[in-house]
Amino acid sequence: MDRDLHRDLSWLIACPDDFNRLCRATLEAPGSFGAEIRKLAGYSLDADRLIRLAKTIASGLAKRYDFSPLAPFRMSLVGNGTSEFIRAGLIATAARHGLALDCAAAGYGQALQDSLQPDSAIHRDAPAVVLIALDWRALPLGLTPGDAAAAEGSVEAALDYLDSIRAAVRRNSGAICMVQNLAAPPEGTFGSLDRRLPGTLRCLIDGVNSGLVKRLRDSPDVLFDVAGIAETVGLSNWHSPNEWNTAKLPFALEYLPLYADHVCRLLAAQRGLSRRCLVLDLDNTLWGGVIGDDGLNGIHIGQGDGVGEAYADFQRYVIALRDRGVVLAVCSKNEEEAARLPFREHPDMLLRDGDFAVFQANWNDKATNIQAIADTLALGLESFVFVDDNPFERTLVREMLPKVAVPEMPEDPAWYARTLSAAGYFEALTFSEEDTKRASYYAGNAQRAILGRQAGDLNAYLASLEMKITFQPFLETARARVAQLINKSNQFNLTTRRYTEAEVARLESDPSVFTLQVRLRDKLGDNGMISVVICRPAEPSVWEIDTWLMSCRVLGRLVETAVLRELLEHARGRGVTRLRGVYLRTDRNKLVQEHYPNLGFALVEARNDASVWELDIASSNAPPPPMAVTSMGFQTAAPGASS
């Protein structure tokens, strides 16, 4: 699905197809109305859906439903052109930012009149903010190409006009004005000269926009940079001649969601609701590859290759966020030493581990870790943004910690910085030295947070993923991938035995050896092959597990238990009564030190660098993990196996 960043707000999760039904359903549950509205607003909504949601909100208002936990916010809108769709867009989008928005609009073409009149619709309900959304057509900009004096007069007149509205609002309701600057129409009459010849529309608009920045200095009023938004999406996309001509829409309807989100970010910032802390995953988020498996020389960062450059670009953006006061934290599934290694020793890393206030690298679930980070920094979860390339982790944190913002990330890291920027979680109204110091106040020692209670119901989450696990023996078609896993896996690898493709081929056809390749799919996607097991006959009725490895990407999902159950089925079918597992310690696989005891094996022998464990098959009962199991292609089907 091709989702455009600025049209679809693709950092938000896609809206379910039955949105209309979900809207209707909120009206049937008055007790949770506010919470449900906020949840619906959290999806990516196009203009039509925003308008549908605004209607639902209006219905709830009419029925006097309780909107908590949404906080009430009153604003007014002064615009030229059609305002109703903007009003609806704002009301619906405000719920995404935790606000129950009330928005009055000035009459059509009544911008100045309604501002001047003390009891007009825009002042009546004591708004906190008045959005002055006038576009270039509303301002007295006379075109005088080549006449610099007249052009200057034009620009001043336009700015004076805006000032008089601002003054009237201040006098009549004391509200803060959010003043929109001008998006220039793409039609020019010269070409490059339009930009530099005084009195062309382009030059006049540039003059108004820079003049507006000056006029707002030393004022509590806020600049709303519509020019910036329009430039980002393209002036030719922003301005739609048809939509203005037929319906007086000042910008293309398809950009209503973006426009509304930007306004609401500023409203939320007004209330101190902007986020303050960015929690980052490491593998494939800050560098390409997995440090625990690929090692310092195997990860991609900088080094002049496309992937490495993309991650360097993202690191640069993260550093820029830190420099303006955003607090950074790490949350990674890794051995801590492995996780810190690139920061300490890789020459192309831009971030250093000292840039982070908290550094969580362990094998526990990320929701519990993020809660621990929040507790350590004494910040509420609503201050947090969590960025991770893995949809499993993103969905888990969204479910367990709904207050944390978790953007959908694109597949290509080249777009990470742009996506995080577009999401606009850290909108601010002012900036001071205090802000630059804040990140260092929190950081400096990259501390480790102590984990508390587990956050949320992990089992329920796992069950909701609709996982499907598939077991097959080694096959020629899978040989390359099996060999790859065998040779690449270092962390979740009990014995780290390496086999060439030729040796794997021999294992395929060796009837005395039991082989297993494991694939995992869930509703978020297909993980492909994620585990390999090889069992060899030892004494009669004993299987020794020669190889058991797994991709770290699927840790914490009870895959190990599912694999054990599959092994037990096949072992029983072949008259095996005991499984023997061996752990050969390396400097990379500390992770699986307790793998066998965790699965119920008993210790048989322990040495410095190895341990041997055994499981009596008859007495073992591994509980069924929450996934659908498919077992196929085995020579003798295990009794009770499903295919």
Next chain:
Amino acid sequence: MYNVKFNPGSDMISNDQCQTILGDLFQDFFDDDTLVLRPDMTARDVDGWDSLAHVRLLLAIERKFHIRFSAPEVGGLQSVGDLLTLIAHKTEAGSMK
């Protein structure tokens, strides 16, 4: 609700299919499962079909059928029947008209 799948821009569609797809769209747009299109239907007959809704509806139709309306074409529409005729004309032979 019907669920007709077609490839806009490359499939030729019959008037019947056109009416079905448009009927689907109207039901979703006006959030009314009971809405049934008639050729003589006008904006007055449908709750919520005001001028803003009219613009949004036409944009939604453009997106759905991968067509573009021109201002004169839109200006000439008096009824749902006119709309159906216009859509059918523009989706003929899959060309962008």
